[in-house]
Amino acid sequence: MSTARDMLCDTASAVFAEAATAGIAPVEAAGFALLLVPEADGGFGGDWGDLNAVLKIAGVMAPDLPVAEHILSGLGEMSPALHAAATVSLMAGAMEQALALSVEHVNTRQQFGRPLGKFQAVQQSLAVMACEVRAVDAAAGAMAARLDAAGFTDADFEIAAAKLRANRAVGVVTAIAHQVHGAIGFTQEYDLNRVTIPLMRWRGAHGNDAHWAGILGRQVASLGGRGLWETLTARAV
């Protein structure tokens, strides 16, 4: 990651931490609406990779605030597909957090005289969850790369695929995270629900599974079997 993006992420972490209690005002005051606005127009000149990184943090720290909407408003662009794209990044961040909380919990919580993480059944569940989290992170990253390479009018395939993939991961990720946490994860006080409830909400927002699967499926069917491969390889490498 570039140093500029590292600095951006540090700022985002600090601002979103404040926003978590103060509401959206600190995000607006910090000028996040300028993130994607070109430098020539007085903006920050960030790219979609930057947006992906920032929204992953927002997905963890301020999942209930309209951070994505605020940033996209700076573009004056309200295309529904872009909101779906932004949601994928939020989901990637929230899923990483659900995994981190789960790993920490099973390494600390002891039953039968050892940490839960020493039980093979628990290890295998978390491995399944980690694969889903990794897949969504890759989807978000690749989608952002396409947006940067081709612009948002020509990233429809990637946005559809990434949102659909992220949606499909929600069930597995939230189920396993809660299962390994036991009752403590079901409390309002414990942090897990701060990411799992938003994940449940985001699955249905800006296109649920059926929505994107239908769009993508019809697009791919019109390409034909060989055409799918030619399209995939023409769009990335």
Add this chain to the structure above:
Amino acid sequence: MQDFALYPFDPPGDILALRTDLRAWLAINQPEGDIVERANCWASFDTGFSRALGAAGYIGMTLPARYGGGDRHPLERYVVIEELLAAGAPVGAHWIADRQTGPLILRYGSEEQRQRYLPGIARGELYACIGLSEPGAGSDLAAVRTTARETAEGWRISGQKIWTTGAHLSHVMLALVRTEEGSERNAGLSQFLVDLDTPGITIRPIIDMAGNHDFNEVFFDDALVPHGALVGERGQGWKQVTAELGLERSGPERYLSSHALFAALIDAAGADPDPAVAALIGELAAEMWTLRQLSMSTAAKLAAGEDPMVEASVVKELGNSFEQDMPRRIQAVVTSGWEDPDDLARLLRALLIASPSFSLRGGTREVIRGIIARGLGLR
């Protein structure tokens, strides 16, 4: 967990030209073959095709030119491999030699071994098999009991390997055996390049549930191999094998083996598909696209000299599940009958039957998940 940022896949050279040339070459040289052969095509042996592919410079691409290789970048090879698999080309004969035996010989082999084996591998004429599993050593590979005893004339190998894919069609086996008497578990193991025409070796077929003869039992009865057959360092076999398995896990074959079936589904669906079929195509396409990104990122990390053991396992786990689920999910939405003669029905039946093996070969699902769990810091 290690940092999983998507690694840029950035091969040198003109990748578009590489793809275009290979597609044109395949249009002329790929045998028509049966559609079912195009699925799971890294199990399809066609020595004529392998030789032609080698002559065209598409095998041993990353090996140095002095050993007959192409001196190409690993990511150029990746592009070639994914094109071959997506086309369903019969790459089985040279597959293991090209993917793992060649690179392992280059890395750990002696100069003599390199000169002896690498040029034939790169020509697509010399085929290799993997001698790891034994009757008592499956998931628990460190339980290997086949032994090699050093004598004045060379090494004497005794014992048995099993499930050895392609042993009956290969020239050489890369075998993991115990060289230190009384050693336990993963200590005292070494790797050997065993020419399969060595006296004292017997290969017996095992017919798989699809009715095919792909894998075998291989018996060693005091078979004598020269001193020069030892690969790398005596006693370091475990470390070398672990590196070899990394090459095995993350390639495009983990999500492209069943591509012929997916393509047939798409073609059968037509431009105005039934909604349930369209939704399935969408879901499979999203998964395939995601897997390709993951696999490319892992390949790029490998090429940069990193050791993405956990990521390679993530690719294998997700890829195996994708390919195993695909025929089941397709069967749930199409009307094809078990005995129907059309392409889709025949591919579907073949892959339903082949699919249990996907999460066994190359490390079982449970073993792979164990590796991922270790990467998470749980073991």
